[in-house]
Amino acid sequence: MTAFILVSGMFTGTHVWQETTARLTAAGAEAHAVALTGLDGPPGPAGTRTDLETHIADVLAVIDSIDATDRKIVLVGHDYGIHPALGAADRRAPRVDRIVYLDSGMPGDGVPALAAVPDQSLRERLAAAAGDADADDVLPPPATHDEWRLWGSTEGVPGPALDRLTALAAPQPTGTLLQPLRLTGAVASVPTTGVLCTGNGTSIEMVQMMVGFGDPALRALVDPRVTFFELATGHWPMLSSPAGLTDVLLRAAAGEGHRLEPVEATEPPPHLRPFLLDVPEAPRERHGNVDLHLPEAEEPRPAVLFVHGGPVPADARPTPRDWPTLTGYARCAAAGGAVGAVVDHRLHDLSDYERAAADVAAAVERVRADPRVDADRVALWFFSGGGPIAADWLDAPPSWLRCLAATYPVLAPLPNWGLSGGRFHPADAVANAGALPVVLTRVGLEMPEIAATVEKFLAAAEECGADVEVVDVPHGHHAFETVDPTDESREAVRRAMRAVLARLGRPGTR
Template sequence: MTVFILVAGAFTGPYVWRDTAARLTAEGAEVHTAALTGLGGRAAGPGEAVDLETHIADVLAVIDSVAVESGGDIVLVGHDYGIHPALGAADRRARSIARIVHLDSGMPRDGVPALAAVPDQRLREELTEGGGEPTGLLPPARDAWSRWGSTAGLSEAALDGLTALAAPQPLGTLLQPLRLTGAVAAVPVTGVLCTNNGPGIELVQLMVDLGEPAIQALADPRVTFFELATGHWPMLSCPAELAEVLTEAAAGRGHRLKPADTAEPPPHLRPFLLDVPERPRERTGNTDLYLPEGPGPHPAVVIVHGGPVPAGARPTPRDWPTFTGYARYVAGRGAVAATVDHRLHAFTDYGRAAEDVAAAVERVRADPRVDADRIALWFFSGGGPLTADWLAAPPAWLRCLAVNYPILAPLPSWGVADARFHPVRAVARAGKLPIVLVRAGREMAEIAATVEEFLTAARRCGADVEVVDVPDGRHGFETLGPTDEARHAVRRAVEAVLARLTA
């Protein structure tokens, strides 16, 4: 028999699992919900400090009682904050746990507090500086749950119930570092990704391909993944689907990621889909210039990669085939092309990445071979949020802004929804700036949603947007296998950008 132990996240308690637990039980599983002190479990005593260790002890008590009573295979499920006490307990009872399920949660590490996983960056800063009430962090108001994750899929009644039953989160549970011996690393793992709240499997695979060390463990064959097309509270928005996924996870099924160190190069390092000849290239600092024939001055296209890209990734993006391919093609068509390395290594790095890009643009404009009044900026993928500054206040010399398969609004799990890097909001101030948007028809759902949101906002304000569709294209299609459709889209996009540069 499979025995599920379900650990709820911040502010919530066993009640959130009611419908999911009922469905699991109906399927023949044994289900226990861990009642954490102050969150549906016992009330803290006068003067008692409730911290992460308190909640780990709560989960251990359930594990120990189950191990004695049933002897079944224990699957420990941690949602949101709940993965921290779940992992802490599993580390001390590793031989008793058959599998750990990370339900729309992060990857806690030894020595790191749960606060690091709080999506709202401003809230993290407030708590670090001593925010919150003595009794704990007050639960969100009904309209503020999105600070903790996407509420997509929640009915009005579910949101009302979530708000009414929420309890203050003891501050010590968020501030005390998690301590792991390493024993838990031997336990098989399943990740359930809620794609309306954060990345899906394809995006996680991209991060593995980029070589991020902290992500490489996810390609272990003992690690499986599932997706749910919902927000951060699937036990409330789609309990039947969640119960089905948990049953599949318990059986060891699910998607397995491909390791990055295989003989085949990762997708981002495969050849560009067009056969473009080499061009003269000059490297200065973080910027490479690809030069056309003739003395100039020539219009210029500044190509900006996406991310986040691990700081230690080699080669760096300006040497990736997609960007060298576009740069050579643009230079062969008579414009200067510039590729830029910037410091977008985490979702919190957009500010310094924007500084890097702005400095590179000025460096390009200052080159005597460049017509400083005819510049296009071309952003890719996770570089999309960097367009916001340029959309909000386009300078006269910016003749075109292009984006390929971009992220155009922060994903809820980034915790930067109120930051300046929000192109959907910025496009209303773009005026007559021409925009070329290359849209992949097989885009990841979470990214495609931001593109559609952007196009809706652009239509509302009358922005000048030309969409170049690649119906069968995927994210990063330029190196994922050449097709006539994709080649045509690349040529059309380059022609559209250059036409606006020379108009």
């Protein structure tokens, strides 16, 4: 028999698991929802502070209450709940047969749960208040349906279930978020399963792509003991898809699931495969974090600055400006008579958009200041996760910006990205684009969560009458230039490049 131990996320308690526990029990398993102190468990002793160690002790008590002679224990942590789940599993590793990360992060030793809070401003405020005796000891729970969306997608959750979630929500003790998770390493021996909720902005394809970037933190995910499932729903699958979640948990306990492909040393990952066009090399100069690919010309030429996606691990090598796709596009621009510029910006984490945007703005000024560039004729071209940075330029286009291009871009922050402010939302900013031409390359086999942001952008652009040309690649995937080197893909790159270069115009024209 399998005994599932279910640990809930922020502001929630055992009530969120009621239908899932009933279905697991009906399937012949045991199910134990952990009552966490200060949420829906009993309050801690008077004068004591509820912290992460308190919740780890709550989970340990449930593990120790289960007769291990004929039961396999599967520990499930949702959202914040993965922190106490991991802490307990590390101390009872021989007792735990599998850990399920249910739409959660991957915290390591020394990392507090605060790092996973999606709102950056809230993270900074709570961190600043740490140790302040006058600071509040609890974080108020969401009070409305809209406030829940700040903590994760509510896609699929029925209205009455959201009403109940709100009514039963409890304040989160801030000590549970601020205290670092301490692991001895014993938990590394326990097999794991990741359950990704695509409605919240994650997918197996995205994780595989990040593994291909060489992120050291993700190397362990190619271990055959690690499996993955996807659920086409939002961040609270126990409320939106209890039947689907139950099925996935039972299959995870049986060792089923998708296994990631290792990055073989003999075959480059997709982002390092050859560019699909045979483009002649151009003279290349490196200026700080910007590379210039120069055309043959005596007079100042227009420029195209290419902005890579991400997040890209800080120690990834080669860096994006040496990736075949970006150098290929830059050489195409140079062959067409423009300066092709590529910037290495610091989008290493989802919390880095502000500094990445600052890097891009500085790179623009560096390019425009070069005497070989016509500073009044510049285009910006964004890729993939670099798309949100385009919002700054759509919102207030300068006169010298002649075109903005985007290729398989993310054009609205995904629900789990924590970009809740007004910035970095291209689908909103396009209303202020005015006459700025936009060239958008759309792939037909895009990840659904990204495709939805593109359609949101196009709907907003149509409503405000923005000048958008769409270059479709019907059979193309994300990163089609190296993944799908077909005639269709080649023509799409050529068409997009012609469109951008044409909009750069002649000196003195708009």
